[in-house]
Amino acid sequence: MHIMEGFLPHPWWEIWFALSLPVVAYGARRIGLLTREKRDTLPLLAVAGAFVFVLSSLKLPSMAGTCSHPTGTGIGAIMFGPAVTAVLATIVLVYQALFLAHGGITTLGANIFSMGIIGPAAGFLVYRALCRLGQSLFISTAIAAAFADMATYLMTSLQLALAFPATTGGVISSFFAFAAVFALTQVPLAIAEGVVTALIFQYILQARADMLLKMNVISKSSFDRIGTGKKVSR
Amino acid sequence: MRWPVIIAAGAIAFLAAFYAAGAGMVGSDDRAADVVGDITENSYTRWISPIYEPGDDMEPILFGLQAGAGAVVLSYFILRIGSMTKG
Numbered sequence: 001m002h003i004m005e006g007f008l009p010h011p012w013w014e015i016w017f018a019l020s021l022p023v024v025a026y027g028a029r030r031i032g033l034l035t036r037e038k039r040d041t042l043p044l045l046a047v048a049g050a051f052v053f054v055l056s057s058l059k060l061p062s063m064a065g066t067c068s069h070p071t072g073t074g075i076g077a078i079m080f081g082p083a084v085t086a087v088l089a090t091i092v093l094v095y096q097a098l099f100l101a102h103g104g105i106t107t108l109g110a111n112i113f114s115m116g117i118i119g120p121a122a123g124f125l126v127y128r129a130l131c132r133l134g135q136s137l138f139i140s141t142a143i144a145a146a147f148a149d150m151a152t153y154l155m156t157s158l159q160l161a162l163a164f165p166a167t168t169g170g171v172i173s174s175f176f177a178f179a180a181v182f183a184l185t186q187v188p189l190a191i192a193e194g195v196v197t198a199l200i201f202q203y204i205l206q207a208r209a210d211m212l213l214k215m216n217v218i219s220k221s222s223f224d225r226i227g228t229g230k231k232v233s234r
Numbered sequence: 235m236r237w238p239v240i241i242a243a244g245a246i247a248f249l250a251a252f253y254a255a256g257a258g259m260v261g262s263d264d265r266a267a268d269v270v271g272d273i274t275e276n277s278y279t280r281w282i283s284p285i286y287e288p289g290d291d292m293e294p295i296l297f298g299l300q301a302g303a304g305a306v307v308l309s310y311f312i313l314r315i316g317s318m319t320k321g
Contacts, residue, residue: 006280046311053304067259101284181265
């Protein structure tokens with residue numbers, strides 16, 4: 001989903017920076033609060049951050065000879081919300097821009113916006129909605145993480161389409177051209193990412209359901225049902 | 235606990251796929267750059283290049299560093315979270 005260095009002309013790269021930075025600043029403030037007031041949640045924050053690190057380092061094969069990366073942002077979004085996840089994504093994106101020439105410094109704002117903000121926001125909203133509809137936590141987490149992944153790549157397609165509208169068909173035609181590259185490639189990876197995220201979340205749920213309850217990630221009724229072997233919904 | 239086993243199996247499957255990816259694959263980022271070329275009829279040239287671009291020898295190492303650092307932190311805290319229930 002990386003927009004490569006120098007591939008966003010003025011004024012787009014500045015616009016995406018202006019939209020992303022306040023969210024990252026807010027997320028950093030929230031992490032500051034966690035380190036001062038909710039230190040017991042820090043191991044979960046480390047898991048969420050490391051998960052983004054590992055998953056976004058994987059270059060996985062997909063359709064038509066194309067390979068791409070999962071994002072790993074779903075679990076952070078579910079447990080800590082999009083703003084905190086934006087900070088985690090920023091760390092990874094800076095590393096990849098500086099050392100791997102994946103993405104870039106001028107396109108960092110746009111890449112943070114897609115991978116760190118829109119993807120996690122989509123994952124967060126889908127998780128909450130599915131839980132409310134009574135879906136199991138496993139299904140809710142898997143679908144939320146897959147949505148976070150797909151939303152990231154669709155946002156990247158839109159960002160490129162806005163910067164490079166087609167001569168005929170404009171932004172919409174461009175969007176489909178970019179989405180044909182990014183979104184189609186991503187479908188199998190998003191499904192795999194959803195399943196892996198749900199497995200990790202299930203592990204955390206079994207180990208620290210009390211913490212997830214305290215963080216308002218699961219409901220009291222789900223907490224009460226954990227361990228009884230019944231289907232768990234939020 | 236059956237979850238660690240399932241997670242480990244999933245991780246191994248992921249890594250196997252990762253290594254199998256290897257040659258012949260084009261990154262979706264590069265394909266998107268080709269689309270930019272198509273749309274602009276190759277009139278767009280990037281206005282700034284990456285400060286550092288790793289060679290073919292360094293790229294797997296730097297990607298591996300990212301994956302390795304993440305995996306170490308992830309395993310440590312996953313185990314720590316797991317041990318918390320016993321405490």
